[in-house]
Amino acid sequence: MNAVNRQMTLRRYPEGMPRESDFEVVTSEIPDVGEGEVLCRAQYLTVDPYIRVHVSPSMSVGYAPTTPLGAPIPGEAILQVVQSRHPGFKDGDFVAGFGGWQDYCALPGDSLRKVDRGLAPLSAHLGSLGMPGLTAYVGMTKLAEAQAGQTVFVSAALGGVGAVAGQLARIKGCRVVGVTSSAEKCRYAVEELGYDACLDRTRPDFAASVAAACPEGIDVNFENAGGEVFWAAFNNMKPYGRVLICGLVADYNDGAPPPGPDQAPHLLRMIALKRLVLKGVMVADYWDLRPRFLEEVSGLIRDGRLKSKEYVVQGIENAGRAMIDMLSGRNFGKTVVRIADAPVD
Structure with a gap:
């Protein structure tokens, strides 16, 4: 000692x-x-x-x-x-x-x-078998209501939560679009994790690339980033879409709200017009799911279906x-x- x-x-x-x-x-x-x-x-x-x-x-x-x-x-x-x-x-x-x-x-x-x-x-x-994995599991199995064929958008797609959420969505048969911070990470997300597409948030055409990658809109936004990533996804949500607010890491270093016009009217208007559902993800509400989560996700890891x-x-x-x-x-x-x-x- x-x-x-x-x-x-x-x-x-x-x-x-x-x-x-x-x-x-x-x-x-x-x-x-x-x-x-x-x-x-x-x-x-x-x-x-x-x-x-x-x-x-x-x-x-x-x-x-x-x-x-x-x-x-x-x-x-x-x-x-x-x-x-x-x-x-x-x-x-x-x-x-x-x-x-x-x-x-x-x-x-x-x-x-x-x-x-x-x-x-x-x-x-x-x-993947800890709190981040359980958070992703709760979001995708209890809150997202994602169905096979729907488009799931995942920011921070290679982070502890995002990587598991994206792969669980892929396993459900969803079309998965991820967001990371480099072309190298995007290649890994597509080639190794099976994402259908992955977008580099550092590119100047990022917002346009979201619309191009999700031509029919987004059914589920698993939000881990906030900032411009959130708005790019939000502006491409489909009617009756679901937005899961898990993290807002882009805003964590800000000591005050960003300057500029109040975005709340636009946010609330689009929620109403598209009949969107916004849900917060707090893993502490779901500790009782840990045994089932460990059994299912460890099995996916063992089978090579989740990396x-x-x-x-x-x-x-x-x-x-x-x-x-x-x-x-x-x-x-x-x-x-x-x-x-x-x-x-």
């Missing part, structure tokens, strides 16, 4: 796109373990868009408590049990829990879930850089941080 606990913390709250100087690695003592708790050592840390909301005093209102300066940045992790004072866990078990960006954490045993290494590599339990790609960053000291890469689109796949001495899957 290390003598100290390394923690990635905030030196200051980011203004706009985070910078590496906003983050700081500090050390603390390894926490004591209380009755009913489990001391764990981190193996993999997740880097997801929701973490950016946690570190923004303006964005976190109504969503989650703002992370205090100097505290470990929150997030789910794959952990190995070092010492257990809970009857459900023993030393050496692999678990998932919200331990944050630090080497060691002591968590209530009832807040942890065991990780089955036989289903997929450990890191996959932060992605995943990871962007792995080495070392807790680089977790801040990993967040910046994820928010700026420099990542390629679901972003995770691997602790240096994590086991080899």
